Amino acid sequence: MRRASQFGRRPTIIDVAIAAGVSKSTAARVMSGQGNVSPKVVAAVRTASRDLGYQRNNMAVSMRSGRSGLIGIIVPDISNPFWAEVVRGAQERAVLSGSSLLIFSSDWSAERERSHLQALVQTRVDGFVLNTIADEGDTQDFTNLGCPFVLIGTTSDLYPDRSSVGSDIPQGVATALDHLSRCGHDLPKLITGPPRRLARAKFVSAINRYFIDRDIDPTGIEAENGEYSVNGGRAAMARLIRHHKGSHMTVFAANDLMALGAMAEARDAGLACPADVSVIGFDGIPSGEFCSPPLTTIAKPSRGIGEDAMRLLGRLIEGDSVVMRPRLPCRLVERGSVLDFSATRERTLHLA
């Protein structure tokens, strides 16, 4: 059996054509399966192709067709299981539609985001999915790259006339606060992202709105900023503990990694969760199920965000210029990290 290596290079469709004794046009017609070829020739070309180990060169195809079959996706932190899950959702759809995914992590650096974006454009991806870390003011210039894209996450609010997919933050926040109030908690303390981040502002304002709508004054709510990581959560929690007066402390973290860090820090400080400290997170990453105690959290539809973004991008690539901005609902995942005061009271009564 002849091999690709016999040429010292990969066989082209011309090699196949020659081997089959036809012209490259005919060989191409066979490969694309568009008919109008005699059965004898089809067989000959197929055989030659198999014998030579022919593999179509997608570079040449995209060169000619203007379609690369490549899709880019840039998220801020691929190490965060939440974003990993979003990417996985996108991946699933990409495989389904026969395209390949170029995955980048901006690591919260605008510089990196820009450079990855340029790499994507130069690679001539058919489109990209982006969670831009751009803050208010310096909105990036990917809007005129001449390449279809779908934004994901909170920062997409900065581009109201562009298609985007996100989770419904106000609804998620309300779900969390409803749960806390149902469990008999007072105003929570917040662990939020870095000061300038838009996501932080959205999170905080959703919380304020919730309380204002219920005639509760939210001005007393304490908030500590931190990086969106376990260590960021630890540091913020350490500060909260230092300033804390009173008995039970309730903490609402803006993402699960920070919630995990907060719980770890509390434990190190000798505080029991949920007895002394209640923690509720935001994201719904798998690790939350196994931590001690299991983390009560607001699960975002991470995989769905990735999937829907790809679906939307697909339509954009097909030329459908519709603008859609779905905000998918979050749901409460009740586990063990939030103390239920009502249940405690009941239990106390039972014991008495």
Add this chain to the structure above:
Amino acid sequence: MRRASQFGRRPTIIDVAIAAGVSKSTAARVMSGQGNVSPKVVAAVRTASRDLGYQRNNMAVSMRSGRSGLIGIIVPDISNPFWAEVVRGAQERAVLSGSSLLIFSSDWSAERERSHLQALVQTRVDGFVLNTIADEGDTQDFTNLGCPFVLIGTTSDLYPDRSSVGSDIPQGVATALDHLSRCGHDLPKLITGPPRRLARAKFVSAINRYFIDRDIDPTGIEAENGEYSVNGGRAAMARLIRHHKGSHMTVFAANDLMALGAMAEARDAGLACPADVSVIGFDGIPSGEFCSPPLTTIAKPSRGIGEDAMRLLGRLIEGDSVVMRPRLPCRLVERGSVLDFSATRERTLHLA
């Protein structure tokens, strides 16, 4: 300022050349910065390029040069934080070397692996990193795809004359068993991967060897197979619990996700960890730090594996045909999921 969209298509280097009033050869010389161009012309071309928003078409470049600047990586399960971390290591190196990573997950399906592999070849990646799920017997045919590659993980042992990067399984296993024995444990029970998987065989045989080398008969060791996932670990643990006689149970899981599952299952069965059940894992995923109790495990150098594989692949792509097969050392991460009988005894004495 003129924009890419003025042509209705992306500007090419010819557009730049025309705008600058030179030939495309000259424009190309400027863009590649290889000198022999008068300063005046350089300035003109630079200006034209910026004005038009010119972005080099990497498809055309790779077409001409035979280099795509694309690298593929296929892992069995991108949802597993261990593999995510390997990919992240690879990503880091890729960005450093100016190439982009195409990431695929085979999800333990040979069919998918083959299809992803074909996608990579057709995209003309410069090389790829692969953890093949191929079992003994049906070794895949990526060896004659005419594309440089580096294998990672246990299955690379099936291709002894190919470059690969892995972790030192025997050393890791020995580290784990040393620790268990130091803590006063008897023979552990095993939670392993699916029966036909080569990784399972390597794991089990490393354990057998360890005991044989120490004149201990390993034949009595119980092992339960399962998928390499949390639920796989749960199911295996359920079976172990059902068959268990005696007091304390010691479990060595072949990966951390299964260890997490085992701990969850034990908890659901009313067994305390580590009091009733000791669990030691293998991988070193971040979630292990936050579970209850924190998971004692053997950490593989996940990120290093990804990095080294890319480094090696880089050399292969450069034409250096050296075969290297580093096996990176694992290290013990001692946390709370393994009961230390010696310490317990001491503490008991102190209390008495």
Add this chain to the structure above:
DNA sequence: GTGTTGTTTGGTAACGTTCCCAAATGAGGA
């Protein structure tokens, strides 16, 4: 002015594919 350098520039081909159009072939009827 002429010849000899060295620098700067432009034209052309090639990478592998697909599409369009024209040419060739075959079948069937007048």
Add this chain to the structure above:
DNA sequence: TCCTCATTTGGGAACGTTACCAAACAACAC
């Protein structure tokens, strides 16, 4: 035999880039 029509086949161009080679140009010495 010749014409018509349908089917099958081949040739050429184009996608955007770079490398090679030759031509043009400038500078300088004779």
